[in-house]
Amino acid sequence: MHKDYWRANLKILIILLSIWFMVSFGFGIIFSDFLDQYHIGGFKLGFWFAQQGSIYFFVALIFVYVYLMNKLDKKYKNHDDEEDKH
Template sequence: MANPKTNSSAYWKKNLQTLIFLLVIWFLVSFGFGIILAEPLNTIKIGGYPLGFWFAQQGSIYSFIVLIFIYVVRMNKLDREFDVNED
């Protein structure tokens, strides 16, 4: 039988790894592409709008929504793996 304390620590370690990974992606998309790399990205046009502007206005929002769904799927998988699911 697994030690509950060790099992809990492993669960939270994987949870935090997932969270940090997704937050880094969100930061890169919103701050990196929308602000820091806006000028180079503005040379590319999507639907007549500069790509840097698109990332600043829409891309960060869309990526955040996708990251929420990725987080939900990943946490459901972790919950089943560590037997803490609500099913």
């Protein structure tokens, strides 16, 4: 049970961190100049990802993570009732 839970957790991490890498290092830095040929409003697209878009994606990623992990916790019925060690 526990092993499956951990494996599912790692899968979520890998997918979300790939998106994290893509929107910041990918679109904001490596492919930024290439994306600059496209525009949204007055923004060049690469510039927008570097100074705005990546930040919005980061926020969304954490909330997607919270949602997926809560679902996973429920599936494995791990109630994290507080067990204090102090």
